[in-house]
Amino acid sequence: MATLLDPQADRTETHTPHVAVDRDRLRFRVDRRAYSDRDIFLRERDTIFRRCWLYLGHGSELPAPGSFVARSVGGHDLIFTRDRGGEVHALFNACSHRGSTICREPAGKARVFTCPYHGWVFGLDGRLKDTTAKAGYRADFNDDRLYDLVAAPRLESFRDFWFVNFNPAAIPLVDYLAGAGDYLAMIADQSAAGLEVIEGSQAFSCYGNWKLLVENSYDAYHGPSLHSSYFEFLDNRVSGTNMAATQTGFGKGLGNGHGAFEIALVTGRPVAQWIPAFGEDAKPKIAAVHAELVARLGAARAERVAERQRNMIIFPNLVVNDNLAISVRSVWPTAPDRMDVRVWALGPADEDAMLRRIRLDNYLTFVGPAGFATPDDIEAFELCQRGNDHGAPGRWSDISKGMTRDEDLLHAEGDFMDEAQMRSWWTQWDRVMAGADTLGGVAG
Amino acid sequence: MSASPFDREAVEDFLYAEAELLDAWRLEQWQALFTDDGRYEVAPVGMTDAETLDPSRVLFLVADDRTRIAQRCIRLMKKSAHAEYPRSRTRHVVANIRIERAQDDILTSANFIIYRVRREEVMRYMGRVLHRLRSVDGALRIVSKRACLDLESLKPQGTVSIIL
Numbered sequence: 001m002a003t004l005l006d007p008q009a010d011r012t013e014t015h016t017p018h019v020a021v022d023r024d025r026l027r028f029r030v031d032r033r034a035y036s037d038r039d040i041f042l043r044e045r046d047t048i049f050r051r052c053w054l055y056l057g058h059g060s061e062l063p064a065p066g067s068f069v070a071r072s073v074g075g076h077d078l079i080f081t082r083d084r085g086g087e088v089h090a091l092f093n094a095c096s097h098r099g100s101t102i103c104r105e106p107a108g109k110a111r112v113f114t115c116p117y118h119g120w121v122f123g124l125d126g127r128l129k130d131t132t133a134k135a136g137y138r139a140d141f142n143d144d145r146l147y148d149l150v151a152a153p154r155l156e157s158f159r160d161f162w163f164v165n166f167n168p169a170a171i172p173l174v175d176y177l178a179g180a181g182d183y184l185a186m187i188a189d190q191s192a193a194g195l196e197v198i199e200g201s202q203a204f205s206c207y208g209n210w211k212l213l214v215e216n217s218y219d220a221y222h223g224p225s226l227h228s229s230y231f232e233f234l235d236n237r238v239s240g241t242n243m244a245a246t247q248t249g250f251g252k253g254l255g256n257g258h259g260a261f262e263i264a265l266v267t268g269r270p271v272a273q274w275i276p277a278f279g280e281d282a283k284p285k286i287a288a289v290h291a292e293l294v295a296r297l298g299a300a301r302a303e304r305v306a307e308r309q310r311n312m313i314i315f316p317n318l319v320v321n322d323n324l325a326i327s328v329r330s331v332w333p334t335a336p337d338r339m340d341v342r343v344w345a346l347g348p349a350d351e352d353a354m355l356r357r358i359r360l361d362n363y364l365t366f367v368g369p370a371g372f373a374t375p376d377d378i379e380a381f382e383l384c385q386r387g388n389d390h391g392a393p394g395r396w397s398d399i400s401k402g403m404t405r406d407e408d409l410l411h412a413e414g415d416f417m418d419e420a421q422m423r424s425w426w427t428q429w430d431r432v433m434a435g436a437d438t439l440g441g442v443a444g
Numbered sequence: 445m446s447a448s449p450f451d452r453e454a455v456e457d458f459l460y461a462e463a464e465l466l467d468a469w470r471l472e473q474w475q476a477l478f479t480d481d482g483r484y485e486v487a488p489v490g491m492t493d494a495e496t497l498d499p500s501r502v503l504f505l506v507a508d509d510r511t512r513i514a515q516r517c518i519r520l521m522k523k524s525a526h527a528e529y530p531r532s533r534t535r536h537v538v539a540n541i542r543i544e545r546a547q548d549d550i551l552t553s554a555n556f557i558i559y560r561v562r563r564e565e566v567m568r569y570m571g572r573v574l575h576r577l578r579s580v581d582g583a584l585r586i587v588s589k590r591a592c593l594d595l596e597s598l599k600p601q602g603t604v605s606i607i608l
Binding site for chain 1: 486488489490491497499500501502503504505506507512515516518519522524525526527528563596597598599600601602603604605
């Protein structure tokens, strides 16, 4: 194992024994124990999920002062709140008195949170308002705010996408996002009115290491094979032509482990690409959306926003897919071989009712636990995990497709059918796991 | 409830026969039960008002029009529908059937439990299913079917790759 780390050979430039780079033979390989080993799972918890910016939620999920959402992030139960003054907070969902879970509803509106155990009352900003007991505490008991709810060490947003970081010394979110920021902006730019999370978010769990979903999310290579039955459906619907063969595009690393592919593929999009299957009534509406984009963003940017499709991973675990509709997913390891997944559909906050219907229709045909494609992706994770856990003789997974001799792995580029974006991800995984990149210094 | 009569036994038999077709994976016959404007829906999980939600405003798990019902069945019968190949064993259990008339149609609600066995693992889908049935040329047909799962998330089921 240690021989893989030989820096003299210029064959490996990695920091852990789990990622092996061979520039002579153009091989990029990942130790399959990375998907099943318990020590690696624990090390991910202590490095990846402690030092990276993790997606918490979208600002539209807190529509008014008093709105809250309870959500688990990186193994921590948080409450995402908008206080009376409109300020957004991320608070640990545990009473400062004895640690009881305070907020037991998944989302809603509240004036205060009251702990069910001894009745301690907190504002949506986390401030302790009342201990209910008149006697037994000094008057200055909480003058130093020791008994306020604890806030996540860092909370920052980019275009109303809110992230937390459990490392107080972490680099700012905007620097962390690197090239992924512009891709997120391209999605936010779809509407001058901003985006909103559409009611009906999905949550599921499945057998399989979380990194299998990450890889799958921007792996165009598997589309024509794994999803042949979906493409056959699409061929009938859109044009009667072979849709899978008409795609063109690129994939690339966007810095700090983020990456994306971007393709031209005519599937129809509410913002803003009309196809006959949407109906004649929708044609002028989509044309108007397109014209507004051109006026606001310029022709070149508008063309990219409206006509191109993007699948992106914001390292480590946020999937932002802008294809038939906008789908945002976060994936969380719960065991080496098990993941929790949450999925949200987003759309323009001021979207026309007909276009919203088309968006949802487009969305659930492909994506989601009962779509024509996602169940087959989950099947692929389960088959990979089974193969990893039960004696596949090859110990390494291959991520070499499209590799070039001199590529900068964190910014690798290739055809969209290649795996450049995944090499960028694994390169960053290796760096963060080994502590070679602490993303702002180590604090706790 | 309307005073006009309906044949409870015929309605119950229809729902049991539908369940039998699904368990036998006779999806071609199942989809033929729908009227030309038939719809099949699975409401989002974890919401309180699943029976009245509007799929043009809220993201459903399934919101199939007649064309997509047929496409779903075509896809599921292919070997390349990997999530259901080899096919799960399923057992649809239908109970607590309530029936009422709405003009020419019959509205039913029923409780269901579906056991699904996949790679030797048993998982359960339970909830309430609403049918709007209509007599067409003397035979009952499904105008709409909406399944409302009593789940808060799809843990551990992961998918709804079978028809509920």
